[in-house]
Amino acid sequence: MTNLEVGVAGIVAALVLIAIRIPIGLALGLVSIVGIAVMFNMNVAWGMISATPFDYVGQWELSAAPMFLLMGFICSSTDMTRGLFLSLRLYLARLPGGLAITSVGACAFFAAALARLPGGLAITSVGACAFFAAASGSSVATASAMSRMAVPEMLDNGYDRGLATGTIAASGTLGSLIPPSVLLILYGVYAQVSVGQLFMAGFIPGILSALIYMAMIVIRVKLKPELAGSVRFEPTAEERREAFRDVWPLPTLILVVLGGIFSGAFSPTEAGALGAFAALVIAAIRRKLTRAALFEAVSQAVISTASIFIILIGSLFFTRFLALSGFPRAFADAILSVSTETWWILLAVAIIFLILGMLIDSIGLLLLTLPILVPLVNEAGINPIWFGIIVIKLLEIGLITPPIGLNVYMINGALNNRVTLPEIFRGITWFLAMDLLTLTILIGFPILTLWLPSLAY
Amino acid sequence: MMRFLERIIRWLNIGTAAAAGLVMVLMMLHITLDVGVRYFFNGQIVGTLEWVSFYYMVALVFLGLGHVEMKNENIRVDLFAQMMPAHVQLALYILACMLGLAFFGMLFWQSLSDALRATRRGEEAMSNFRFLIWPARWALPIGFAGALLAIIANLGRAILRRQAL
Amino acid sequence: QTNFIANSFYEGAVPMSGEGYIRWAELVQDLSDGDLVPEVFTGTVLLAPRAALQGIQDNVVQVAHHAAIYTPSDLPVANAVQELGFAYSDPLTAIFAVTDFSMNNPVQLEEWQANGLVYLGAYATPAYVLMCSNPVRNLQEIRGKRIRTAGSAVSVWVEEAGGIPVNVPSSEMYTGLERGSLDCATNAASDLVDRSLLEVAQHTTLLSTGMYWSGPQWGYNPGFWAGLTTEQREVLMEASARSMARMVIAYSEKADAGLQASLAAGGNVYEPEADLAEHVAAFRDRTSADAAEKARTDFGIAEPEALIGDFQDTMQKWQELLADIDPEDEDALTALAMQEIFSKIDAATYGVQ
Numbered sequence: 001m002t003n004l005e006v007g008v009a010g011i012v013a014a015l016v017l018i019a020i021r022i023p024i025g026l027a028l029g030l031v032s033i034v035g036i037a038v039m040f041n042m043n044v045a046w047g048m049i050s051a052t053p054f055d056y057v058g059q060w061e062l063s064a065a066p067m068f069l070l071m072g073f074i075c076s077s078t079d080m081t082r083g084l085f086l087s088l089r090l091y092l093a094r095l096p097g098g099l100a101i102t103s104v105g106a107c108a109f110f111a112a113a114l115a116r117l118p119g120g121l122a123i124t125s126v127g128a129c130a131f132f133a134a135a136s137g138s139s140v141a142t143a144s145a146m147s148r149m150a151v152p153e154m155l156d157n158g159y160d161r162g163l164a165t166g167t168i169a170a171s172g173t174l175g176s177l178i179p180p181s182v183l184l185i186l187y188g189v190y191a192q193v194s195v196g197q198l199f200m201a202g203f204i205p206g207i208l209s210a211l212i213y214m215a216m217i218v219i220r221v222k223l224k225p226e227l228a229g230s231v232r233f234e235p236t237a238e239e240r241r242e243a244f245r246d247v248w249p250l251p252t253l254i255l256v257v258l259g260g261i262f263s264g265a266f267s268p269t270e271a272g273a274l275g276a277f278a279a280l281v282i283a284a285i286r287r288k289l290t291r292a293a294l295f296e297a298v299s300q301a302v303i304s305t306a307s308i309f310i311i312l313i314g315s316l317f318f319t320r321f322l323a324l325s326g327f328p329r330a331f332a333d334a335i336l337s338v339s340t341e342t343w344w345i346l347l348a349v350a351i352i353f354l355i356l357g358m359l360i361d362s363i364g365l366l367l368l369t370l371p372i373l374v375p376l377v378n379e380a381g382i383n384p385i386w387f388g389i390i391v392i393k394l395l396e397i398g399l400i401t402p403p404i405g406l407n408v409y410m411i412n413g414a415l416n417n418r419v420t421l422p423e424i425f426r427g428i429t430w431f432l433a434m435d436l437l438t439l440t441i442l443i444g445f446p447i448l449t450l451w452l453p454s455l456a457y
Numbered sequence: 458m459m460r461f462l463e464r465i466i467r468w469l470n471i472g473t474a475a476a477a478g479l480v481m482v483l484m485m486l487h488i489t490l491d492v493g494v495r496y497f498f499n500g501q502i503v504g505t506l507e508w509v510s511f512y513y514m515v516a517l518v519f520l521g522l523g524h525v526e527m528k529n530e531n532i533r534v535d536l537f538a539q540m541m542p543a544h545v546q547l548a549l550y551i552l553a554c555m556l557g558l559a560f561f562g563m564l565f566w567q568s569l570s571d572a573l574r575a576t577r578r579g580e581e582a583m584s585n586f587r588f589l590i591w592p593a594r595w596a597l598p599i600g601f602a603g604a605l606l607a608i609i610a611n612l613g614r615a616i617l618r619r620q621a622l
Numbered sequence: 623q624t625n626f627i628a629n630s631f632y633e634g635a636v637p638m639s640g641e642g643y644i645r646w647a648e649l650v651q652d653l654s655d656g657d658l659v660p661e662v663f664t665g666t667v668l669l670a671p672r673a674a675l676q677g678i679q680d681n682v683v684q685v686a687h688h689a690a691i692y693t694p695s696d697l698p699v700a701n702a703v704q705e706l707g708f709a710y711s712d713p714l715t716a717i718f719a720v721t722d723f724s725m726n727n728p729v730q731l732e733e734w735q736a737n738g739l740v741y742l743g744a745y746a747t748p749a750y751v752l753m754c755s756n757p758v759r760n761l762q763e764i765r766g767k768r769i770r771t772a773g774s775a776v777s778v779w780v781e782e783a784g785g786i787p788v789n790v791p792s793s794e795m796y797t798g799l800e801r802g803s804l805d806c807a808t809n810a811a812s813d814l815v816d817r818s819l820l821e822v823a824q825h826t827t828l829l830s831t832g833m834y835w836s837g838p839q840w841g842y843n844p845g846f847w848a849g850l851t852t853e854q855r856e857v858l859m860e861a862s863a864r865s866m867a868r869m870v871i872a873y874s875e876k877a878d879a880g881l882q883a884s885l886a887a888g889g890n891v892y893e894p895e896a897d898l899a900e901h902v903a904a905f906r907d908r909t910s911a912d913a914a915e916k917a918r919t920d921f922g923i924a925e926p927e928a929l930i931g932d933f934q935d936t937m938q939k940w941q942e943l944l945a946d947i948d949p950e951d952e953d954a955l956t957a958l959a960m961q962e963i964f965s966k967i968d969a970a971t972y973g974v975q
């Protein structure tokens with residue numbers, strides 16, 4: 001067998017192992033060790049095992065990931081999103097746009113401008129998701145935090161079950177696009193692109209996605225009012241005051257984190273550490289920092305970090321294995337021999353993600369494909385920041401498409417099967433269509449992605 | 458006996474995971490303090506970068522591994538396996554455990570010999586100063602050993618119950 | 623036909639990778655008429671910088687660049703000699719003198735052998751300069767400035783001069799300068815363009831704060847090396863000689879181009895004022911005088927005076943050899959390196975155990 005054939009065999013073997021429920025990191029790592037031993041000898045494989053984990057885990061850029069995970073878990077374990085959600089609802093019901101903008105910022109302003117429009121509760125949820133996305137590093141965490149509070153509320157108010165769950169599943173995917181984002185950190189480290197610039201690049205596409213979701217909800221509910229049920233919501237003065245008192249934590253935290261990164265005051269790692277610290281302080285001020293909440297946040301963060309990094313280690317092995325087999329170069333040549341046009345490369349990448357996205361979820365898929373895609377992008381001369389955002393958007397679409405859609409399963413589980421999987425997937429169809437629209441816009445207008453990073457650097 | 462062993466393994470892994478959690482909080486405080494010192498006193502805490510890269514990250518990633526294995530929190534694809542009959546699922550789970558033992562066994566063996574070698578020669582890194590890094594190497598064999606033990610415990614449990622975990 | 627893997631952890635734009643590996647690979651193929659075929663990996667795809675030495679030892683790669691400062695406890699001799707980096711500022715002299723020294727000094731040769739590598743040529747960076755967001759021309763202006771340094775001698779000097787040495791990854795130099803958490807970076811002036819520093823550091827001071835040469839530009843796995851024929855080894859030696867000439871010429875051009883680009887973009891380039899220049903000169907003399915003592919205490923070298931003395935003599939020798947040669951003449955430099963270094967090495971026995 002030539003090295004290239006071993007590389008292809010390795011990819012097939014890894015996919016098969018992953019399909020039969022072998023943990024992804026383990027599948028990638030083991031295939032790489034065997035593949036290198038076949039191509040060279042066991043000595044080279046031992047050398048890789050020895051040289052890789054210690055030297056790559058300690059990269060400064062990667063250290064942002066556990067910090068943002070910790071911050072997100074502190075937010076959810078101390079119930080930091082509830083006040084914002086309630087407030088957004090209140091402002092949507094009555095208050096004029098001007099007050100909203102001063103209180104909770106641009107996203108809620110937009111929601112408030114739509115206050116008289118139908119489907120308010122769903123729009124509120126999208127807005128709240130966008131906010132939580134800015135305080136959480138992952139999509140699944142965003143969807144999980146929002147599903148527990150927003151979905152029951154919508155269902156109780158007679159919302160269409162598909163719309164209610166679809167809203168959260170889809171808006172949850174904003175978590176990886178709107179910074180901070182663990183996926184963007186991993187991409188940045190792999191593609192050797194500044195994580196700070198990637199964070200800035202993801203901001204406008206994330207907000208754009210949210211706005212397009214909102215517009216779609218408005219139009220659909222206008223055409224078919226029964227989708228939004230009959231909302232009766234008469235908040236008392238006391239409820240109003242209470243919601244107002246608890247609205248500040250999330251915006252404050254976002255100000256610290258995104259303000260710090262966008263102004264260039266902190267590096268992503270520093271922003272993550274400060275964000276986690278600020279979340280602790282905020283929780284303490286709100287008297288929610290119980291020992292149990294802290295314990296839960298830290299242990300969740302430890303588990304998430306370790307389970308992500310074991311895939312990362314497997315993926316680092318896989319990168320070396322594939323590089324030594326010459327597969328990425330052959331693959332890039334094959335793709336580029338058809339055409340070197342950007343649209344063709346994106347189409348090829350989209351097809352790969354569409355197929356593999358049926359099988360594997362975002363972190364695994366990202367780490368599985370980057371060893372092949374990064375050389376391709378470099379060779380084709382595509383802007384790696386722009387490409388990164390497109391890749392993340394594609395991965396996020398994978399989170400809500402059947403058969404594997406982690407967000408969908410998570411919401412289904414969080415609601416104890418109150419809404420069935422087919423119902424959720426049906427509700428998502430509209431959001432998928434909007435995602436394709438967003439993707440087209442992002443591909444057609446790279447400036448939307450590249451404008452913010454160009455301002456800052 | 459089996460249950461006793463399982464309990465010991467569980468507590469060992471909870472212990473190292475607790476250490477990982479502690480390290481995570483320490484890392485947060487250390488970086489926060491460093492930023493604070495920079496902004497308020499125009500100073501710096503010497504060695505923040507080195508501590509984060511060589512100690513905190515390594516400890517918090519590897520010491521958490523065993524706990525993740527124990528709780529079966531590995532990211533994997535359940536879809537196809539779920540469509541299989543129960544005994545096939547069990548067989549696939551046993552296969553996964555065997556492969557896990559092989560993989561983490563190799564990682565344990567190599568990282569142990571690396572840690573021993575680094576300790577023997579007092580491994581250092583150089584930045585603006587020389588910095589001992591051999592103690593950090595020990596997080597790897599400890600973490601991988603935790604993962605190995607956790608897989609053994611889970612494998613025993615799955616076989617006794619005749620059911621995939 | 624012999625296929626083998628070659629690795630350099632720098633990006634392709636850096637001469638150590640571009641000239642030293644990518645163009646070197648073509649040269650090796652040409653010189654051997656297609657008999658020797660290196661497959662080159664640049665960047666950290668294959669090996670992290672710290673892992674290059676072990677990668678050579680374990681035969682993961684057959685030849686690689688390794689910067690000895692990443693492994694101070696493994697390569698004490700190379701690191702003891704690197705401590706003199708502050709005392710010199712001419713990369714042309716350094717690249718050939720370090721090669722000469724590293725392939726002939728018995729103590730250094732023993733270190734390569736003990737660490738499982740065959741040394742076949744050096745790299746040398748241009749002298750590092752100060753690139754700052756505000757002018758730093760004298761001792762007054764350097765006081766309290768946060769300066770990104772890489773290496774112990776420079777950071778000690780920065781501290782003595784009243785600045786604050788800061789260690790951040792080189793990938794964060796740009797943002798550090800931009801956001802003001804750094805005031806200066808000490809690096810090769812080529813970074814003004816390569817890392818776009820000219821956008822955030824408009825003030826460059828041509829104050830030499832040392833250069834780097836430690837460790838092999840081409841370190842071969844001994845087993846692989848022993849398996850080559852004498853002719854193949856001779857080809858690789860000639861490839862080293864010419865590639866070193868190319869690297870040092872390209873690096874100087876890049877450094878000059880960086881300064882020119884900075885000037886064209888409205889930046890300033892200064893010579894240091896007398897007090898700053900004197901402060902560095904005094905420090906430089908002191909480090910040279912202390913080098914032997916430091917080699918003994920910090921790196922545990924048994925006979926430090928002999929080692930440091932041999933190194934200084936070799937540097938002196940090459941200063942004289944190069945005095946009459948056009949520093950941009952690739953062929954002349956190659957011929958000199960062949961004549962003074964590689965023709966005196968027996969390819970049949972060198973590095974073969």
Ligand code: NA
Binds near residue numbers: 134136179
């Ligand atoms: Na996010």
Ligand code: NA
Binds near residue numbers: 357406
């Ligand atoms: Na999917």
